[in-house]
Amino acid sequence: MADGPEKKVRTRMEYRRFNVFHRWMHFLVFVSFTVLVFTGMPLKYKDTQWAQWSMDLFGGVTAAGVYHRIAAIVTVFYWTAEMVFMVVMVLRTRGKMRGRIPLMFNKKDLHDIVGMFAWFFGRGPKPQFDRYAYWEKFDYLSLVAGTVIIGVTGFMMWFPIKTTEVLPGIFLNVALVIHSNEALLAMGVIFIFVHFFSAHLKPESFPLDKVIFTGSLPVEHYMEERPLEYARRVREGTLGDVLVEKRITWKTYAADTLWWVITVFAGFLALLMTAFIIWSVFD
Amino acid sequence: MRALSTLPLILGAACAAAVLGFAGPAAAAATASDPLTAADNEACLRCHASADADEMVDVDGEQESIGVDREVYESSRHGQLACTSCHIGFKPGVHTTEQTDGWVETAMIGACRDCHADIFQMYRSSFHGELVFGQSNGEAPVCADCHEAHNILPPDSAEFRAGIDDLCAECHEYELQTYLDSYHGKAFHLGEEKTAVCSDCHGGHKILPASDPESMVSEENLVATCAQCHPGANENFAGFLVHVDPQDPQSSLLVWVFYAAYIMLIAVVFTFGFVHSGLYIYRGFKDGLYKRKHHG
Numbered sequence: 001m002a003d004g005p006e007k008k009v010r011t012r013m014e015y016r017r018f019n020v021f022h023r024w025m026h027f028l029v030f031v032s033f034t035v036l037v038f039t040g041m042p043l044k045y046k047d048t049q050w051a052q053w054s055m056d057l058f059g060g061v062t063a064a065g066v067y068h069r070i071a072a073i074v075t076v077f078y079w080t081a082e083m084v085f086m087v088v089m090v091l092r093t094r095g096k097m098r099g100r101i102p103l104m105f106n107k108k109d110l111h112d113i114v115g116m117f118a119w120f121f122g123r124g125p126k127p128q129f130d131r132y133a134y135w136e137k138f139d140y141l142s143l144v145a146g147t148v149i150i151g152v153t154g155f156m157m158w159f160p161i162k163t164t165e166v167l168p169g170i171f172l173n174v175a176l177v178i179h180s181n182e183a184l185l186a187m188g189v190i191f192i193f194v195h196f197f198s199a200h201l202k203p204e205s206f207p208l209d210k211v212i213f214t215g216s217l218p219v220e221h222y223m224e225e226r227p228l229e230y231a232r233r234v235r236e237g238t239l240g241d242v243l244v245e246k247r248i249t250w251k252t253y254a255a256d257t258l259w260w261v262i263t264v265f266a267g268f269l270a271l272l273m274t275a276f277i278i279w280s281v282f283d
Numbered sequence: 284m285r286a287l288s289t290l291p292l293i294l295g296a297a298c299a300a301a302v303l304g305f306a307g308p309a310a311a312a313a314t315a316s317d318p319l320t321a322a323d324n325e326a327c328l329r330c331h332a333s334a335d336a337d338e339m340v341d342v343d344g345e346q347e348s349i350g351v352d353r354e355v356y357e358s359s360r361h362g363q364l365a366c367t368s369c370h371i372g373f374k375p376g377v378h379t380t381e382q383t384d385g386w387v388e389t390a391m392i393g394a395c396r397d398c399h400a401d402i403f404q405m406y407r408s409s410f411h412g413e414l415v416f417g418q419s420n421g422e423a424p425v426c427a428d429c430h431e432a433h434n435i436l437p438p439d440s441a442e443f444r445a446g447i448d449d450l451c452a453e454c455h456e457y458e459l460q461t462y463l464d465s466y467h468g469k470a471f472h473l474g475e476e477k478t479a480v481c482s483d484c485h486g487g488h489k490i491l492p493a494s495d496p497e498s499m500v501s502e503e504n505l506v507a508t509c510a511q512c513h514p515g516a517n518e519n520f521a522g523f524l525v526h527v528d529p530q531d532p533q534s535s536l537l538v539w540v541f542y543a544a545y546i547m548l549i550a551v552v553f554t555f556g557f558v559h560s561g562l563y564i565y566r567g568f569k570d571g572l573y574k575r576k577h578h579g
Contacts, residue, residue, distance in 0.1 A: 043469045052473060061475035120562035122569070135559070157466070160523070161515045169522030173538045176466070177529050181545035185552060193556025201560065203567030 010248040014216035015223075015230075017242075021085060026212045028078040029143070030266060035071040037187055037273055039064040044180045045280040072154055079147045102131045103141065109134040130228040139194045146186045153179040184277075191270040200267065213259040216244055326375040327366040328353055351433050360435040369394035369432075391427040405488040424450070429487075438487060441476050451481045461526035461534075484508055484525070 018026075039058055042051035058064035112134050115127035132140070153175040156163045160172055189195065199209045204225055211217045223230045233239040246252070332353040339346040356362055367373055369390045373382050396403040406412045406426070414423035429450050430436075436443040448471070452459035462468040462481070470478040484500055491498035499508045509516035528534040529542035567573050 042473065043466075046463070046469045046472045055473045061470045061473050062477070116559075117562070120566045122566075161513060161517070161520055164517055164519035164522070167519065169519050170524060170535065170537060172523045173527055173529075173535065174541050177538055177541045177545065181542070181549060185545070185549050188549065188553050188556070193553065193560055197556075197560045197563075202563050203570075203572030206567075206573055 012246050012248055013219045014244050014246045015219045015221075015242055016216040016244050017211050017222065018215045020215070023212060023215055025078055025082055025085075028074055032071040032074040032078070033186075033190065034266065034269055035067055036075070037183070037191075038269070039068040039071070040180075040183055041187070041273060041277070044183070045277065048276065048280045048283060050276045050279070069158065072151070072158075075147060076151065079144070079151070082144070103137055105134070105137055105141070109137065128227045129225070130232065131226060133198075135194050135198055139189065139198070142189055142194075143186070146182055150179055150182045150186065153182070187273065187277075191274055196267065196270055200263075208260065208263050210256065210259045210263075213262070214255065216246060219243065324366050327351075327370075327373075356433040359433060360437060361433075390432065392425050395426040402488050409486075409489045410491055424453075438482075444476065444480050444482075447480045447482055458526050461528050464528070465525050467525070479512060483511070 038054055042054040042064070043061075045051050055061055055064055058067055108130075112127045112129065115124060118124035119126045156167075156175040157172060157179065163172065163175075199205055199212075200207060230239075233242065328351065331349055331351040337348055337350050340349055361368075370386060371389055371394060373386070392403075407416060411423040413419075414421035415425060430438075438444075448459055448463070463472055467479045471480060486499045489497075491501075493500045493502075495501060496503050498504065505521040506516055506518055509521050513520065524535055524538070527538055529538050532539040
């Protein structure tokens with residue numbers, strides 16, 4: 001596969017969708033979320049055999065609790081970093097963005113939802129999307145908001161004495177109910193209905209959308225997927241900022257293989273936990 | 284826990300006394316010709332530990348086996364005691380009615396009281412003891428129901444603690460379920476040994492209803508009970524509801540409201556996600572979108 005130095009290196013124009021920060025954030029979310037799910041869900045579904053397997057895998061309830069807390073600290077770290085990044089971005093690009101924050105819901109999203117359902121039933125064209133489609137905004141915003149909810153309740157239970165110096169004890173009961181059900185909600189959104197669907201199962205991405213790992217994708221693909229953002233960049237003259245000439249070498253293929261392995265592993269874990277929970281519900 | 288922590292000391296003392304050949308009041312109750320040391324247990328085990336000792340006898344209307352597992356008994360806390368320390372008055376050979384009359388009560392309560400008098404006093408004044416010995420004549424566990432007859436385990440051993448849930452649940456099923464849904468119970472269920480079990484909060488021998496000021500879970504004592512494991516526990520902390528069923532509005536309305544709200548939210552989000560994803564995939568197939576070449 002390796003290209004000789006004198007051989008002409010194959011290149012491809014790519015659209016840089018995610019920068020290094022985005023990619024690292026996703027990696028941290030991916031790792032910590034998986035650990036949190038596999039150390040936390042066994043407690044929620046304690047009556048099942050898989051709960052015992054998962055706990056034993058981590059070396060018992062106490063050890064699993066330690067991993068859960070380490071992953072929680074990683075979560076606090078990435079959430080804070082993301083917020084700082086957001087504030088810096090908004091401050092830096094205020095003039096250019098004219099108050100437009102791409103991850104916030106707006107009126108167009110409402111039209112897009114209606115438009116998508118019309119398209120599902122063959123009564124209209126597929127809506128065109130800007131940088132983020134409404135399901136991606138939902139995915140992101142539910143994670144940002146959900147992290148606050150699950151984080152606050154988690155820390156309440158981590159430090160019950162401190163919590164009850166301020167709040168009545170029943171808030172610890174409420175914290176458990178919120179923490180455990182918010183976890184189920186987040187898991188469903190990430191593992192099944194929104195995240196894995198939009199990254200793997202929807203026709204534009206099937207079987208795998210690698211862009212969060214590679215950072216960029218062929219320009220023509222992106223033009224097709226997010227025509228509005230492309231058109232906007234052309235209009236504003238900022239297309240040059242995001243175009244990169246990607247050298248296709250053996251490293252590209254090696255990296256692609258690695259992304260496949262990581263994704264298949266993550267997909268396997270997600271399917272496994274989903275199956276476990278369905279098993280518990282019907283058990 | 285306070286009650287339980289004294290038990291090993293007393294049991295230890297009793298064992299030491301037994302080993303030294305001083306079997307206490309039990310010895311006084313038995314006649315001189317009776318075998319009193321473990322060495323003499325052979326006469327009993329010849330029949331009761333033999334292969335065909337699975338014979339069932341009628342004991343107060345219930346069929347019970349007469350078999351004794353020699354290994355289990357000998358490795359138990361009382362393994363060095365003579366059989367007749369508890370089965371007072373029994374003699375080798377086919378036992379006569381004179382010997383067996385009332386032996387269940389003698390063996391399950393009376394024999395214990397002879398050595399463990401102070402623990403018996405605690406038990407006697409407890410909710411369970413009052414049910415058994417008081418006016419109501421109710422049903423409640425006696426010594427051997429929790430400690431078994433021939434397999435007595437140290438009460439602070441992991442093995443004994445691991446079985447406490449089943450013991451209490453024979454009567455307190457609802458409380459067991461709500462306990463198992465709490466963090467203590469979940470950890471216990473999944474094999475964690477360092478977590479509170481029933482007796483850590485309610486006591487072992489002197490279990491009393493929360494309304495009794497002397498109870499470990501009474502308003503007066505609850506903070507101290509929690510503080511055994513949670514140093515710095517305060518009144519709010521003790522207000523945490525261990526036995527709460529989130530699915531039952533009568534258990535705690537506040538907890539139920541959050542539970543119900545989340546169930547509805549989850550149902551709405553999952554339903555929408557399911558329909559949206561399903562239709563998207565359907566349209567993808569219908570329009571042949573899956574056949575096109577995608578990202579490299």
